[in-house]
Amino acid sequence: MLSTLPLSFVTVVETGSITRAADELNIAKSAVSQNLKRLEQQLDVKLAIRTTRHLSLTPAGERYYQRCKEILALSRQAETEMESFGAVPSGPITITAPHAFITPVIAPALALVEEKFPNLQPSVIAEDKRLNLITEGIDVAISVGQLPDSTLQARRIGSLRDILCAAPAVMENAPAFDDPIYWQWVQSLPYIAHTREPAVVRHRLPALVGAESIDVSFRSAVKANTIEAIAAFARNALGVALLPDIAIAQDLKAGTLLPLLTLVEPEPTPIYAVHSYDTLPPKSVQESIMAIQQALAKALQ
Structure with missing residues (x-):
């Protein structure tokens, strides 16, 4: 004024x-x-x-x-x-999230937001790598893992855990969990890797309480460039995979994928909703982040 x-x-x-x-x-x-x-x-x-x-x-x-x-x-x-x-959200809003989040989290979240605010016009970019919010015109980014220092605003909305798993058919001839050769057998299985992983993949997995961490290595047998594709290959018994719980929560419940060992849960990986609106995001951004957080919690129940 x-x-x-x-x-x-x-x-x-x-x-x-x-x-x-x-x-x-x-x-x-x-x-x-x-x-x-x-x-x-x-x-x-x-x-x-x-x-x-x-x-x-x-x-x-x-x-x-x-x-x-x-x-x-x-x-x-x-x-x-x-x-x-502060008014009723309307107009376009652009959201980006990893491929693995689209089906279990983003789709149900947008359904809730659209039902509540029918004049909102969401656009979703499924992308595993982090995009530049400013140059790409993105309102909300769902980001997994620790964030680099920046002027962007980040709100932690949950966490995920990686689970080493395989289809029941892969586990048919598995030795007992406490058998000394168990981990030798596990490492002999074909491994489904992400395309960004090397030919030989190494993981350090937290072990049972009171035991040392377990170092395992696998030779990549099949590769894919998305978590969803890796999960699909694992369901079809192409090998063992290390997958985030958000991508396989329903598989674990249904038994279509099984964890290879009951281990102490690894350190959770944080999930953030990131935006560039300083401390005053539009209500459309606020409502979308809230809906995504609720959908994420429900998907991991």
Whole structure:
């Protein structure tokens, strides 16, 4: 909003008189007149020629009035936009998340948001790598793992754990868990790797309480570039895979995938909702993050 002096000037010009401007601004007529005098003194230029019945702008006054109108319009537009942050969410919103989150988390979350706010227009980018929110025009990014230092705002919405698993058919001839050759047998299994993993994949897995961590290595037999594809290959008994619980929660419940050993749960990997709106995100962003957090918790139940 314009400061008091320019606002008085604009109001006088648009109402046509100091009296009417004073009524609109709800201040004394003398205050309006004084504001105009102080403004001209500050600018060191004559803005208007005033008589008892008429006010006419000088060329400088006309130019100043036009500039003040532009500022006032921008100020009103900004206020309207800020009001919309607290209004009913509508319009486009772009969300990015890893492939493994789309089916169990993002889809049900957007269903909730769309039911609540039908005028919202979500767009989803399934991408495992981290994208630049600013250059890509992204409102919310779901990011897994520790975040690099940045000016972005991050809210932790949950965590996931990696589970070494395989289909029941792969486990048919497994030695007993406490058999000394068990881990030799496990490491002889074909391994389903992500394309970014090397030919020989090594993992350090937390062991049972009181025991040392277990170091295992696998030779990649099959590779895929998404967690969903790796999980699909594991379900079809192509080998063993280390998969996040969010991607295989339903498989573990149904028994279509089995954990290779009851281990102490590994350290959880944090999941963040990231945005670039400082401390005042639009309500559409707030509501979407809340829905994603709820869907994530439900998927891991």
